Amino acid sequence: MKFSFTSLGCASALPSADRFPSAHVLNVHERLFLIDCGEGCQMLLRKWGYPFLKIDNIFISHLHGDHIFGIFGLLSTMSMMGRTSQLRIFAPAGFSEILSFFMDHFGEMLNYEIVHKSLISQDMDTIMEDRKIKISSFPLNHRVDCYGFRFDEKRPARNIHKALIDEYKLTLAEIASLKSGEDIVRENGQILENLSFTYLPYIPRSFAYCSDTAPFPGLTRFISGCDMIYHEATFGREMAETAHSTMHSTAEDAAMAANAAGATKLLIGHFSSRYKDPSILLDQAREIFPETYIAREGMTFDIPLLK
Amino acid sequence: MKFSFTSLGCASALPSADRFPSAHVLNVHERLFLIDCGEGCQMLLRKWGYPFLKIDNIFISHLHGDHIFGIFGLLSTMSMMGRTSQLRIFAPAGFSEILSFFMDHFGEMLNYEIVHKSLISQDMDTIMEDRKIKISSFPLNHRVDCYGFRFDEKRPARNIHKALIDEYKLTLAEIASLKSGEDIVRENGQILENLSFTYLPYIPRSFAYCSDTAPFPGLTRFISGCDMIYHEATFGREMAETAHSTMHSTAEDAAMAANAAGATKLLIGHFSSRYKDPSILLDQAREIFPETYIAREGMTFDIPLLK
Numbered sequence: 001m002k003f004s005f006t007s008l009g010c011a012s013a014l015p016s017a018d019r020f021p022s023a024h025v026l027n028v029h030e031r032l033f034l035i036d037c038g039e040g041c042q043m044l045l046r047k048w049g050y051p052f053l054k055i056d057n058i059f060i061s062h063l064h065g066d067h068i069f070g071i072f073g074l075l076s077t078m079s080m081m082g083r084t085s086q087l088r089i090f091a092p093a094g095f096s097e098i099l100s101f102f103m104d105h106f107g108e109m110l111n112y113e114i115v116h117k118s119l120i121s122q123d124m125d126t127i128m129e130d131r132k133i134k135i136s137s138f139p140l141n142h143r144v145d146c147y148g149f150r151f152d153e154k155r156p157a158r159n160i161h162k163a164l165i166d167e168y169k170l171t172l173a174e175i176a177s178l179k180s181g182e183d184i185v186r187e188n189g190q191i192l193e194n195l196s197f198t199y200l201p202y203i204p205r206s207f208a209y210c211s212d213t214a215p216f217p218g219l220t221r222f223i224s225g226c227d228m229i230y231h232e233a234t235f236g237r238e239m240a241e242t243a244h245s246t247m248h249s250t251a252e253d254a255a256m257a258a259n260a261a262g263a264t265k266l267l268i269g270h271f272s273s274r275y276k277d278p279s280i281l282l283d284q285a286r287e288i289f290p291e292t293y294i295a296r297e298g299m300t301f302d303i304p305l306l307k
Numbered sequence: 308m309k310f311s312f313t314s315l316g317c318a319s320a321l322p323s324a325d326r327f328p329s330a331h332v333l334n335v336h337e338r339l340f341l342i343d344c345g346e347g348c349q350m351l352l353r354k355w356g357y358p359f360l361k362i363d364n365i366f367i368s369h370l371h372g373d374h375i376f377g378i379f380g381l382l383s384t385m386s387m388m389g390r391t392s393q394l395r396i397f398a399p400a401g402f403s404e405i406l407s408f409f410m411d412h413f414g415e416m417l418n419y420e421i422v423h424k425s426l427i428s429q430d431m432d433t434i435m436e437d438r439k440i441k442i443s444s445f446p447l448n449h450r451v452d453c454y455g456f457r458f459d460e461k462r463p464a465r466n467i468h469k470a471l472i473d474e475y476k477l478t479l480a481e482i483a484s485l486k487s488g489e490d491i492v493r494e495n496g497q498i499l500e501n502l503s504f505t506y507l508p509y510i511p512r513s514f515a516y517c518s519d520t521a522p523f524p525g526l527t528r529f530i531s532g533c534d535m536i537y538h539e540a541t542f543g544r545e546m547a548e549t550a551h552s553t554m555h556s557t558a559e560d561a562a563m564a565a566n567a568a569g570a571t572k573l574l575i576g577h578f579s580s581r582y583k584d585p586s587i588l589l590d591q592a593r594e595i596f597p598e599t600y601i602a603r604e605g606m607t608f609d610i611p612l613l614k
Contacts, residue, residue, distance in 0.1 A: 013384075013387055014384060015380075065379060065413050069346075077320075105404070
């Protein structure tokens with residue numbers, strides 16, 4: 001029952017030999033969600049052992065090169081590896097033109113369907129939902145149309161305390177009712193209260209991705225209560241003016257966002273190339289939010305199951 | 308006086324974690340020529356220490372993704388690094404549309420000029436020439452419009468044997484005439500023969516790049532007499548049928564091409580992902596052309612100066 005995040009690249013606009021542009025994998029119950037797709041993404045997916053064909057949904061925050069220049073290579077390779085199932089790409093409206101260009105020039109051999117789901121809402125918006133997860137987009141505050149993503153694990157069915165099944169000789173119908181959350185009133189008037197007979201097997205987990213963005217008050221509502229937050233931290237506090245004029249965040253901004261959201265853990269990335277060693281950014285963030293970590297390439301951060 | 312070739316990636320269509328798509332650097336007298344630009348090229352240029360701003364000319368063999376998906380990232384990064392000087396890209400005609408797409412969607416901030424020099428000739432064609440080098444394109448035999456490139460060092464000015472300058476009390480005018488290759492007839496009838504007084508400081512060197520191509524007889528004329536040849540070797544002899552039906556070469560084809568051209572050294576690359584270890588391809592090529600080497604990522608092959 002995994003719920004874990006791995007960054008493949010924590011560079012910002014200028015990548016380096018060992019720091020690739022933005023691309024990340026969220027693993028929810030062994031289903032892989034790709035978040036942003038900077039240049040080199042397909043090589044890094046291979047490097048860290050993520051099978052391409054487990055990716056059916058890609059989330060693109062915005063249409064700057066350092067977040068999408070890996071998409072053409074990935075789409076081509078998926079085809080060459082025999083993909084036939086539909087791929088959905090959640091991206092700002094402008095992605096349609098980019099996808100059309102790709103299909104016109106490189107899509108000849110493609111043997112699967114690519115569906116672009118356009119991000120348009122300027123409020124919290126459920127963009128995908130099934131039995132296990134709800135995924136929402138929300139607007140960020142960048143130079144171009146830019147979105148964050150929130151992944152909420154669905155509340156699992158309640159489990160029944162096993163000892164009570166025998167003790168109360170529960171019927172299959174009664175078990176089904178209890179699992180769905182109902183109380184039971186037996187013919188003899190006996191009441192079996194749901195809360196006494198059942199328990200939540202685990203607390204649903206949640207993760208939010210925020211890149212690229214200048215700080216803005218509305219963010220808190222979108223990411224409130226998330227267990228783990230990825231937030232860009234392009235600059236340190238000494239570059240706050242540059243950060244905000246380019247519509248980015250400092251490490252402190254990221255920490256304050258996590259703090260306001262009541263998060264358990266903060267991952268920072270998207271570092272300016274001027275920070276050869278981003279630990280100075282980590283230190284600044286930890287002064288405000290101690291549970292901050294650097295989203296180092298290939299490092300996986302789990303959200304543990306809590307019961 | 309370098310004349311050396313470095314491959315940044317020797318994968319074919321399907322890259323792997325440690326084998327990137329086609330991108331190569333030819334260093335001629337510390338001027339860098341980039342040949343093909345597969346995904347990840349900009350990160351690999353940094354990894355192997357090639358300064359982006361020393362690249363003024365890029366050569367694209369053909370418009371398949373594994374040879375050009377790195378171009379958008381490289382062009383963007385060059386701008387962010389402050390490039391202002393013109394960049395020339397030699398590529399098939401269809402590249403114009405790709406460049407237009409890039410400029411429309413990602414070129415807003417670009418502060419340098421990109422000139423696309425269209426490759427069209429179906430014969431040997433001089434596409435660039437100056438005092439030090441002549442660069443030619445020639446057609447290859449692939450599924451799409453595809454070109455090879457030949458780099459010929461220009462013949463250097465002749466040097467004068469120093470001892471003879473004093474012995475014959477050569478004047479500055481006489482030295483200039485001898486350097487330019489003339490014989491001298493002095494007023495007293497004395498003849499100073501150029502070949503006795505001068506020598507070529509080094510023999511001009513040459514390199515040819517051939518990827519992707521099925522073997523064809525006309526190739527020999529284009530690459531004849533090159534010191535070093537890079538030739539694709541996507542498949543081994545057991546896959547010859549696949550190689551030729553997909554318009555590619557086997558390692559043996561590459562070796563025969565080098566043999567026919569009278570080359571000194573052959574570098575092979577563009578290996579199919581089925582060859583985890585390409586040494587089987589090396590062995591097959593060496594049976595025909597012993598001076599064959601694998602163009603391993605980051606390995607530099609010099610053409611030595613011969614006097």
